[in-house]
Amino acid sequence: MAVTVGFLYPGYSAEDDYPTLERILGAEVALPLVHTEMREDAHRVDALLDIGSAEVLAAGAERLRQQNVSAVVWACTSGSFVFGVEGATRQVRQLAEVAGVPASSTSFAFVRALRALGVRRVAVAATYPGDVAERFVDFLADDGVEVSSLASRGIVTAAEVGTLSSADVLEFVAAHDHPDAEAVLVPDTALHTALLLDELTARVGKPVLTANQVSVWEGLRLVDAVAPQGLGVLSGRRTE
Structure with missing residues (x-):
């Protein structure tokens, strides 16, 4: 079953x-x-x-x-x-x-996935406005996760996030890696990533975790x- x-x-x-x-x-x-x-x-x-x-x-x-x-x-x-x-x-x-x-x-799920990978230092590529993205950084910090860099795309609605193309997602995530980060987090469930998981990791050259x-x-x-x-x-x- x-x-x-x-x-x-x-x-x-x-x-x-x-x-x-x-x-x-x-x-x-x-x-x-x-x-x-x-x-x-x-x-x-x-x-x-x-x-x-x-x-x-x-x-x-x-x-x-x-x-x-x-x-x-x-x-x-x-x-x-x-x-x-x-x-x-x-x-x-x-x-x-x-x-x-x-x-x-x-x-x-993000916190536990980072534990499973043994990752404690990340870059965050967020589609949210900056003040909302900062709250994600605070949430991660409570589990001892250090954010080396935070990018905020500033999109207000989930509906708009859902229209971003695969090429746009790949470019946005790759552009907001950081050399000190062990992985890149992409925290919005409004973003289409199901068909991009392996491509994102290959493009960035390190683990990429999406919502x-x-x-x-x-x-x-x-x-x-x-x-x-x-x-x-x-x-x-x-x-x-």
Whole structure:
């Protein structure tokens, strides 16, 4: 039987990365997705706090519960790290209570993926405005991750991020590596990266971790499944 991990995804932008990754990973992995309410599409702190609110996520988690998933991941980096580590921890605890299965979020997925790779120093190529991106840096710092450089593209809406071409993504990420960084993080789940994982790492010459990639890996980790080939540098990786 397939391992089934459910995802809560805000609005519509790069949600098609999940069926794409499901196809790439093969018949043993199922990745059902539920769209959560997005009252305002904005990478702005107040809007993100609403996007990741307990009320919004509980409604989505209940729908996933009805699909008999084995784990749930809140597939929104900014809608989790904006709450800080304490708030993001509370967020996934509440998700687990509603869904009745283990839960996590993309922000924690990045932290755990870095542990699995043994990486402690990174560059961040963020599509968000600068003030939002800085909150991701703070979230990483709480786990002892040092950010050697931070690039902010300044895009306000997830919808616009989702329209960026593969060539644009490759160029943006490659341009914002840093010689001191051991890996490059690309933290927006609104960005299409499912078909670019190996190309991104080859282009940069070091591990590149993207939001939808780490979200799927984290979901598999929650059910103690080893990620099959198809998740770039995280294929076959485990952590605690």
